[in-house]
Amino acid sequence: MPFDLSFLNEAGLIACGLGGLVGLVLGLSGAGGGVIAVPLLVFGLNLPMQAAAPVGLIAVGLAAGIGAALGLREGIVRYRAAALIGLFGMLVAPLGVWLAQRLPNAPLLLGFILGPMMEEYLRRALLLSRGDWSVFVTRPLSAGLLSAALLLLVFVLMPSIKAKRDEAFVGD
Numbered sequence: 001m002p003f004d005l006s007f008l009n010e011a012g013l014i015a016c017g018l019g020g021l022v023g024l025v026l027g028l029s030g031a032g033g034g035v036i037a038v039p040l041l042v043f044g045l046n047l048p049m050q051a052a053a054p055v056g057l058i059a060v061g062l063a064a065g066i067g068a069a070l071g072l073r074e075g076i077v078r079y080r081a082a083a084l085i086g087l088f089g090m091l092v093a094p095l096g097v098w099l100a101q102r103l104p105n106a107p108l109l110l111g112f113i114l115g116p117m118m119e120e121y122l123r124r125a126l127l128l129s130r131g132d133w134s135v136f137v138t139r140p141l142s143a144g145l146l147s148a149a150l151l152l153l154v155f156v157l158m159p160s161i162k163a164k165r166d167e168a169f170v171g172d
Contacts, residue, residue, distance in 0.1 A: 014044050019059055039112050042105070049105040054097055 037056035041047045047055065071077045100108060129135040136142045 019063075039109065042109060049103075049108045050101050053100040057093065057097075 037060050038049070038052045041052035041056055042049060045052075068077065068082070125135065126133070136146060
């Protein structure tokens with residue numbers, strides 16, 4: 001019996017193309033597959049973030065497994081580092097999936113898009129300050145922006161905290 005190709009509708013073809021793109025990025029760089037896979041699944045296949053995260057983990061895991069097997073064959077794998085990263089990744093991944101089920105799509109997607117950019121600029125700032133973290137609170141502009149971000153976070157979380165608190169004390 002020949003292979004069943006009924007999954008190759010428009011969404012299936014898009015998924016194959018997106019998977020190829022993620023595999024190419026993983027093969028070229030060895031990293032970044034999840035950061036690319038999840039937004040592509042959300043925008044390309046219109047999956048909600050809660051469904052895209054586990055699908056992305058499986059797809060990137062399979063692609064990374066093939067890349068790791070090729071690296072093992074060539075003898076370029078650092079076993080201890082790989083074991084530590086893999087172990088802690090497996091321990092924390094369920095927490096990430098649990099959080100993805102409970103958080104709304106917009107902040108998660110924003111984090112996936114802006115997270116790598118924020119990391120790059122954090123590295124640059126630390127490089128320019130020679131690793132001195134105090135530069136973020138001693139300089140007026142960065143201290144002001146950090147204060148504004150914390151204040152905004154408090155204002156955003158207060159209604160949620162108040163609603164949970166009111167819900168908890170309804171029975172009393």
